[in-house]
Amino acid sequence: MSAIYRLRPEAGSRLTTAYMVAFFAGGVVGSLLSTTVDGAAGWVATCLLGAAPALTALAAWATTQRRGPRRDQRPHHRDDGGSRAG
Numbered sequence: 001m002s003a004i005y006r007l008r009p010e011a012g013s014r015l016t017t018a019y020m021v022a023f024f025a026g027g028v029v030g031s032l033l034s035t036t037v038d039g040a041a042g043w044v045a046t047c048l049l050g051a052a053p054a055l056t057a058l059a060a061w062a063t064t065q066r067r068g069p070r071r072d073q074r075p076h077h078r079d080d081g082g083s084r085a086g
């Protein structure tokens with residue numbers, strides 16, 4: 001989060017406040033959902049609900065990864081016909 005603070009140092013307390021509000025709201029929503037799901041469908045469903053955000057984040061991360069550099073991002077090698085002197 002320090003990179004965000006470097007962008008706008010004067011907005012530090014507002015950024016911290018926004019983070020804490022979002023963190024608290026996420027806890028409230030998670031508690032409400034887990035209580036509702038546990039009462040309606042039991043422990044296994046509650047565990048699946050808890051795993052869902054992590055699995056969603058993992059899937060989102062995996063879709064952004066590439067197996068290697070794209071052709072247009074590979075380094076260009078020049079064949080100068082000789083060896084490099086070092």
